[in-house]
Every structure is written in C-alpha cells, then in structure tokens.
Amino acid sequence: MQGPGSGPSSAADRADALRITDLSHRFGSVQALSDVSLSVPRGSFTALLGVNGAGKTTLFSLVTRLYSNVSGRIEVAGHDLRRQPAQAMARLGVVFQSRALDADLTVAQNLAYHAALHGIGHRQARERTRQVLAQVGLDQRAGDRVSALSGGQQRRAEIARALIHRPDLLLLDEATVGLDVKSRAEVLALTRRLIAVEGVSALWATHIMDEIQPDDDLVILHKGRVLSSGKAASIAGPSGLTQTFLSMTGAAA
Amino acid sequence: MMERRFPANAWATAFRGIAWRETLRFVQQRGRFLAALVRPLVWLFIFAAGFRAVLGLSITPPYQTYVLYEVYVTPGLVAMIQLFNGMQSSLSMVYDRETGAMRTLLVSPFPRWFLLGSKLMAGVIVSIIQAYAFLAIAWFWDIRPPAWGYVAVFPALILSGLMLGALGLFLSSAIRQLENFAGVMNFVIFPMFFASSALYPLWRMQESSPLLHDICAANPFTYAVELIRFALYLEWNGQALAVVAGCLAAFFGAAVFMYDPAKGLWSRRKERG
Structure with a gap:
C-alpha cells in the first residue's frame, strides 16, 4: 500500500521529494528555525550539515509532525503536510536520532x-x-x-x-551516531545504495563532514538558518568543505 | 477530511497491529498478569475476610438481599484491576516516549486520535481478560453473580476500562519523565480507590463523614465501580453510565489535545540536534 490518496497523480509524482519554504519555529523565546527553505530532489542524497544545536532535529520533528509547523510550508512529494497530513506522512520513512x-x-x-x-x-x-x-x-x-x-x-x-x-523520502537524523567506523560506513553505503535500488530520496542530517561526497546535494544549517545550499563540491570550493564550513559557521557565530 | 482516504481495511489493519503489539508485550510480561491478579485476590481473600466480621451491610442496591462483604467488594476489585491496568498502560506510554518507540506510533499517517484510541482500546482488551480471570477465581470463592451478569458486565467493563485508560493516557501526556510516574501512582491510584464506593457503600461514608461522602460522590471511579456492580447483577444504573461516558469523553479529549503536535505537550518539547 502506498498510502491514502495514492494513484496516478502526475503533479505529485513530479514534485520534489521534500520542499520546505520559509519555515520558522520557536520554543518560547528561543528561535529554533528562521525562514528555512530547502528542497530534496527526487532520487537524490541530500546532506543536511550542522553542528549540534543547529536545528536539524527540530526540522525533522516538524517534517514528521511531532511538532506542528505554524509558519512556512512543508510539502512531501507534492503533498502539503498541513492540508494533507496523511498523504504526506505515508510517503515519509524516518530513522530517528535515538x-x-x-x-x-x-x-x-x-x-x-x-x-x-x-x-x-x-x-x-x-x-x-x-x-x-x-x-x-x-x-x-x-x-x-x-x-x-x-x-x-x-x-x-x-x-x-x-x-x-x-516511502518517497527517507529522513535520517544523525543515523551514524554511536556507531563504530565500520558500521558507520556500512550504514552510509547502504543508504546510498537504497536510493538506486528503491528509488527513494534521502535527507541525511549529520555533523560529520566525511559522510558527504562532492556530488551530494548539501544544505548547511547553522543556528536555525540555512547558510548555503547546492552541490557539495561547489559549496566546498578550493579550500575544501571542512574549511568552508568552519569559516561559514565562524562568521555566523 | 484526509482520514476518509484510507480504505476501511487499512484502519482495521492499523488497529490490529496496535492491539497485537500490546498483547504481545503483555504476554511477554507474565509477571504483570500475575501481579494484576494477585493484588485483588489478596484484597478478596484477606482484607475482605477480615472486614466481613466488622462491617455489616444492609440491603444496598443492586443487591436484593443482605450480602457478604466479599460479594460487595468484588465489583470494586474488578474496577481496581482496570484502574491499575489503565495506569500501567500510561506507564508504558511514558516508557515508550523515553525510549523513542512512541515516535514510531506518532509518525504513522493515521490521525492521532485514532492511534491513541487504538492504544487505549488495546489496553482495555488486556484489562478485560484480567477482570474475567479474577471473576472466575472469585466464583470458586462463592461469589456468584447471575450467569447473565457475566455477559451484561462486558460492555460495562469496556466503558469503565476506556475511562480509566483515558485518564492514564491523559496523565502520561502530562508527565515528562518516568521517575515522576511513581508520584502520580500514589496521588491518583490510592486516593481514587479508597475515596470511592469500591470498599464501602456511600451511605456508610455519609454516616462517618459527610465531607468524605461528597468526595467519594465526586470521584469518577465510584461510578465505574457502580456501573460494573449494577451490570454484574443485571441492574441498570443510568447515572453511573452517564458519568463514566462523560468522563471518558473529557479524559480522552484532554489526552488527544495534549498529544496534538500543535497544542499540548509535544509543541513544547525541545530536542537537541
């Protein structure tokens, strides 16, 4: 079963696996996310890179409806999470951090x-x-x-x-946390392989830069804001991803 | 509404899955079944036997004649099983939340009221199995309601089980950590049980303390006990039915509100990452 409302839905079939537009969220006086916009193209491995506390888990909690998004828009495979929650959730597979x-x-x-x-x-x-x-x-x-x-x-x-x-989209929230080097590599390789085998897209939240390859789509999140998005190779530039990330987040600190 | 998009058999499958998991966990925890039975049996065999000598009961509806104290206290002990089971279910909700298993449930595409209602119903099924096992043992202790009473009490057990389970569900939504739950057990289970008609009729309470009588009369557990008692003896108690149904709606509504991602507990929780 694909989920409710499945069937020939060409607009939904062509849509990005995930599209987030102007998403903000706050916990009391703490602004956890500010005007976050990003997309995960179909069949892509998109890395969401950020240090601890950057807002990755808050973002995932909003996409999985553990929290409700009050501002901004989240679409999963073309289905608006607020208006069509069942259709959107049916297309989502989640691996939580814990x-x-x-x-x-x-x-x-x-x-x-x-x-x-x-x-x-x-x-x-x-x-x-x-x-x-x-x-x-x-x-x-x-x-x-x-x-x-x-x-x-x-x-x-x-x-x-x-x-x-x-699902159309796999959300993996720091899926390699607590694993040894070998297991980490296995889980990462498995996820990349599944994109080809299952035709699924993946949003891979991480703070480990080694897990990102040059041709991956990359979104850098820091203090609840998207600092940069695009192909990892173009974001990294000649100085490399680690250096670029440190200078970006250092400047934003 | 998006809920209509699911075919009927998908709803049934989801409910069966939730009930199956609860039953599986219950079967795996054999000690839980034993504890659930031993607790009321100790009350029946020891406490009630001792009280029989000191507590005389005149004719009290629904009983048509004088009854032994063991007979009087049995419906209250059945309700006690359901009260403990309701709290046990909510304990497992808190545990699931702490271990992360709760998220598996909540990211299902089915609406949250349905997921929570299914979990609630699954817990009630388990409590009814325990209640009938207790009534079967009580039968050998010469507590023998009319044969049809065992059938008539079934819907009463469903309703009272749902009410007490919904109360547990609501409490679980308000509790942030497993450690806090012990306090709730003491502040909810014991006051609810003792300040009710489970152990003594309300008219006896009135004689000893009008204030205590009023507290017992305002306790929803009293009406769960009376609903079970009257059904077991094939009598109708509209007031008990109305109070139990009303409290069920209120407790379940509050629990769904608290588990709503936009309103209750989940909207205020913050996780790292």
Whole structure:
C-alpha cells in the first residue's frame, strides 16, 4: 500500500521529494528555525550539515509532525503536510536520532508493527519484510530480538523499517551516531545504495563532514538558518568543505 | 477530511497491529498478569475476610438481599484491576516516549486520535481478560453473580476500562519523565480507590463523614465501580453510565489535545540536534 490518496497523480509524482519554504519555529523565546527553505530532489542524497544545536532535529520533528509547523510550508512529494497530513506522512520513512525499535520484540515483529501502522496487511507486510531485510543484509536475523543485535545492525533494521511502506523520502537524523567506523560506513553505503535500488530520496542530517561526497546535494544549517545550499563540491570550493564550513559557521557565530 | 482516504481495511489493519503489539508485550510480561491478579485476590481473600466480621451491610442496591462483604467488594476489585491496568498502560506510554518507540506510533499517517484510541482500546482488551480471570477465581470463592451478569458486565467493563485508560493516557501526556510516574501512582491510584464506593457503600461514608461522602460522590471511579456492580447483577444504573461516558469523553479529549503536535505537550518539547 502506498498510502491514502495514492494513484496516478502526475503533479505529485513530479514534485520534489521534500520542499520546505520559509519555515520558522520557536520554543518560547528561543528561535529554533528562521525562514528555512530547502528542497530534496527526487532520487537524490541530500546532506543536511550542522553542528549540534543547529536545528536539524527540530526540522525533522516538524517534517514528521511531532511538532506542528505554524509558519512556512512543508510539502512531501507534492503533498502539503498541513492540508494533507496523511498523504504526506505515508510517503515519509524516518530513522530517528535515538533508537526507536522495540528491543523486546524481534526484528520481524518490529517491522510488522510498523507496516500495520501504515495500513499494510499481514501477507503483504511479510513479503515486504523479507525484501527489505534482504536489502539491508538482515534476512538471517528476522527472528532475533532487537536487543540481540549490534548497534550497526539495529540501525540497519531501523532503515528496513523506514522502507517497509515504500516511502518517497527517507529522513535520517544523525543515523551514524554511536556507531563504530565500520558500521558507520556500512550504514552510509547502504543508504546510498537504497536510493538506486528503491528509488527513494534521502535527507541525511549529520555533523560529520566525511559522510558527504562532492556530488551530494548539501544544505548547511547553522543556528536555525540555512547558510548555503547546492552541490557539495561547489559549496566546498578550493579550500575544501571542512574549511568552508568552519569559516561559514565562524562568521555566523 | 484526509482520514476518509484510507480504505476501511487499512484502519482495521492499523488497529490490529496496535492491539497485537500490546498483547504481545503483555504476554511477554507474565509477571504483570500475575501481579494484576494477585493484588485483588489478596484484597478478596484477606482484607475482605477480615472486614466481613466488622462491617455489616444492609440491603444496598443492586443487591436484593443482605450480602457478604466479599460479594460487595468484588465489583470494586474488578474496577481496581482496570484502574491499575489503565495506569500501567500510561506507564508504558511514558516508557515508550523515553525510549523513542512512541515516535514510531506518532509518525504513522493515521490521525492521532485514532492511534491513541487504538492504544487505549488495546489496553482495555488486556484489562478485560484480567477482570474475567479474577471473576472466575472469585466464583470458586462463592461469589456468584447471575450467569447473565457475566455477559451484561462486558460492555460495562469496556466503558469503565476506556475511562480509566483515558485518564492514564491523559496523565502520561502530562508527565515528562518516568521517575515522576511513581508520584502520580500514589496521588491518583490510592486516593481514587479508597475515596470511592469500591470498599464501602456511600451511605456508610455519609454516616462517618459527610465531607468524605461528597468526595467519594465526586470521584469518577465510584461510578465505574457502580456501573460494573449494577451490570454484574443485571441492574441498570443510568447515572453511573452517564458519568463514566462523560468522563471518558473529557479524559480522552484532554489526552488527544495534549498529544496534538500543535497544542499540548509535544509543541513544547525541545530536542537537541
């Protein structure tokens, strides 16, 4: 099941996987996001780069409706999050910064639960579980409890869960936090591979510059504002991404 | 409204998924089932047996004759099971929120009132299983309501379970950390249970303290107990039904408000990143 209101919808099919326009959000007197605009083209890997506290998680919470956006506009695959929340949410797969799997359930049970939350019937969910677990290399661990998996495997299981309802857009909020170097590389490579295999787009929030490749789309977020967006190579320029990022955020500090 | 875009079987699938997960967790926590049964049984076998000697009960509706104290207290203990279960469900909501599992639920495309309502209903199913298990054991203790009473009490258990679960849901939305929950248990469960008609009829309260009587009469738990008591003995209690239904609507409405991303708790939460 693709979700409510799916079907031949050419405008929605052509739209960016994510388009955010003039989004602002505040917590009391603290301005967390100010006039943020960005887009994630279909089939792209877009990195959202920012230091801790830049507003990445707030942005993700707004896109996933954990918070409500009162100013600005969020569209997921052409569906306005405020006016068509069900259609927009059905096209979204999310990997949160903190682990969100039920450790007492098995990997397959976690995926079945998530599939049900998207209205996917038992038989279809079982078939899809097999597919996505094979894609993330966990097909032999379907019956294991999540608590028995390593950190990297849990992350891969979360990616499988986020894919089970065939979303248009994967949101990954610092998905490699707490992982060792090898697991980090595996999770990153897996996400890039899934863009080709599943035809999904990814918005990858990170503060680690090594995770960004020159031909990735890049958005730099600092203190709730977009400082720069475009191809990583063109933003980095001759001085390299690290130096450019430091000088940009230093100037904005 | 966007909710209509989902086919009916998708709603059913989502509800089944939520109920299945709650049941699975309940089955895995065998100690929880045992504790839920032992608690009212201790009250029935020990407390009620002791009180039988000191507390005489004249004819009190819905009973047609004098009844033993154990008979009187049984509907209150059934309601106690549901009260504890409602709080246990909300405890698991707070736990889910702290561990991050709650977000899996809330990012579902289904509307939030439906997700919370499904979770609430799943908890009620679990509480009804516990309530019937308790009534089955009580039967061997010579507490034997009319046979049809076991059928008539079913809708009453659903309604009272929903009300107490909705109260727990609302409380869980207002609690920020798991540690705070113990205080709520003490400030909610015990006052609600003791200041009600679960252990003594309200007319006896009136004799000893008019103020306490008024407090008990204002306690929604009293009406949950009376709804169960009257249904179990095949009697109608419109007042209890109205109060329980009204409180259910109020508690559930407050919980949905608190879990709304634009209004309640979630709009004020800030996370790092």
